Amino acid sequence: MSYTSGSMFRVLLTNMYYAVKMKFLLAFLIALVGCEKKINPLDELPKDKTFRIAVLTEPPSLDWNKATDTTSSLVIDNIMEGLVSYDFSQKGKVLYKPALAQSVKYKNKGQTWVFTLREDVYWTDGVPFTAQHVVDGWERLLNPKTASAYAYFLYAIKNAREYNSGDIKDFSKVGVKMTSNQSIEVELTSPRIFFPFLLTHTSAYPIRKDIIEKHGVKWTEPENIVTLGAYTLNQWEHDKLLVLKKNLSYYGDFPGNAENVSVRIIPEVSTTLNLFNIGKLDFLDNIPSKQLSALKKRPEYFEFPSATIQYYGINTTRPPLDNPKLRKALVMAIDKTQIEKVFKGKMKASNSWIPEGIFGHNPNIGLSFNPEKARKLLDEIGGVDSLPTMTITFNPDEDNKRMAENIQAQWRDNLSLNVEVRNEEWKIYLSNLQNIRNITDNPEQGKIFIYRMGWVPDYPDPDTYMNLMTSYSDNNYSGWGNERFDKLIESAVSVDNGSTRQELYDQAQRILLEEGAPVIPLALSTQIFLKSPRVKKYLYNTMSKRIFKEVVLQ
């Protein structure tokens, strides 16, 4: 554009003259005025019947055969159900109760299980639920082509492992038999008294093969998915929000009144706190640790114990930590009440491996704080000066760092032992942990002395904790193994007499904590919530399950 005149005003006028002449541009503008406003799905939900929560990540998968993380299971557990579900009605322990199955019976000490299914259950598309859907689900979970990470949940079933590894191609050889349209008989490799608990996990839920074949990988989108739980998946705006709505054809009880649940995806915990403070969220279960002491004073604050244990593992393949005396000295030099103080209620001190609230817990087992004895043990093996500098390794996290620094200080004060603390990026940390066990003369092995880990129970049975430390467990990074321990754990799974079973686990825990000491149980994580006053009833449970159908709003 070239203007020769100096008057900007005239230029402007000419422009406007041209603009008026551009009739089609005007028409264009008029068309724009008629544009529709975007509708926010949350504005359409009645506020008094909507429970509003937040999660930290987009659910990685709503395909329940494949999902492995807590965010995905939070959603799946509310739109789907398994043959049995958790029964939290009794204090101090978790039982199972029939869900899709109306009765559960076992034979041969728990090697054969018979499930009789309900006949009044319908999927959201009106198709009646049958035993075939359960078998389909298990076949798909175990099928090597599905490549499900949690396929091993069903390895207890006869030939399941072989089918999953591809050694057996014929699923009829796997110990799952449909005896009628409404009943299933399962044969296990060996008796397992807690087998029904495995079926509370999302990966073992029934599926609709026809739906998956029809829509392919996109079958979990709200317009395709077919479910049978208390809620339906109404909307899923990826990376932003999910909306669940009450399933009107749900077969079970719906004691609460939260007909809609909005699940916002908000990765930053302090942002969720801001939104809670301005009343846009009703419930928070992730709380920034730094603000804990301030939040504790608020009436919205609630605590509930969990069955998640926090522990330090010791690389027992590496001198000087191959000496159990040193390991025991390290355990006895930790005063766990200090941990409680540092974490202000977020952690509950624990000496035992099987936590409180789970069958088999025994508060009298485990090494307690005894600095004199610890120093004596240390002197027996040559004193502090004979030890190299050791390291506590953890993955980057505010709480992990605080814990490591606290233990570091305690060992310095109680044993005059100086250790270093180091954090490693999560995936690097995991690969270093695997190196402890996988390659015996790997120089990388030396990277870990003492490592941090936690264990969220897969099922509320002592086996989930104790199996973790068997010599063949994939999760036992310590390199420690004990034949007597392994035998005790194997025999305990088939004992249905309470006191005999308790005795077996007591013996095993003594071997683990008082003889071998490859792990240092530190604390149980406490579940911490902020709950708005408009939520009149929310049922907490030790398994950290979020059950929306029981929520009562004002």
Next chain:
Amino acid sequence: MKLFTALAFLISSLSLVFLSFFNYKIPSLLVWFTLALVGAVFVFYISHKNLISYALKRFIGVVALLFVISSLVFVMLRALPGGPFDEDRALPPEVEKNIRDKYSLDAPLYQQYWMYIKKLVQGDMGASFKYLEQDVSDILGDTMPVSVQLGLYALILSYLLGIPLGLLSAVKHNTLWDRLAMITAISGIALPSFLVAPLAILFFGFYLGWFEVALWEGPAYYVLPVLVLGTRPASVIARLTRSSVLEVLSSDYVRTAKAKGLHPFVILYKHVLKNSFLPVLTFSGPLIAGLLTGSFIIEQIFAIPGMGKHLILSVTNRDYPLVLGATLVYCLILVLANLIVDLLYSYFDPRIRLS
């Protein structure tokens, strides 16, 4: 014709900005119209200035660059310790093998690379390893429009704020105005967004209650993140504008213009501003790419569902296809923005010859 095009562009792009800002559904016709217009102008501009062979050469360079970058990222990712499916629960070997087979992680590296490149050429970036039911293109398609929206507003804000501020302090050189403007600009550069954002939330969100503290749902939600994201580039632009305007103001032709008796206003806007825009233009290339592909910190603090987090977290998750996809998109925007900037040089300063 020129005038008509300019007006059409102005109206369509402004209406795009306003419609998206006030949460109206954007007619796809409008988007295509604007893009076609910009494309047409560029084609016309390129042919008019005899830049066809230059643009073609650069374009081939872009393709080659993208290929090199995707190869480099591919190799570097595999060299990182830890795999995409390592989690805190170790898996039995059978399960691990099934997963590795499904994603061909055990195939020789060159085979994996060949498969990846073959698919990429067909426009398929593969499925995410972390978000099992979503393709990389789904994820980027869901999140990128949000980042572009946020980035665009911040970009507009930074020009609208930065250039006048720079002009002001250059014209009122060495006065109180100059000092004030430059103090503002320097603090805008020096204060990190993770500090400014919470302060802005506290003051404007909680204390004054003017704007929403987080989320991305309408004009009241857009203000704070755009403000925080736009401050830093605005400050840089202000400083660049100031120094280059000062330089141009002391040149001979400005003196001539003054001697001719031109109004200072006309000198400033017609003769000085266009010529002193070059440094800002240079800065614009990386700025546009950075803003449009999302800011991790701002998106995190304000819970904005953009693609910034995927640029960072996909590496943490070792989600190979998503890392590659996000990097490629970032690079594509960066090189395109730089290409456009280079082509525009000769518009702002006809002495510059591109060849």
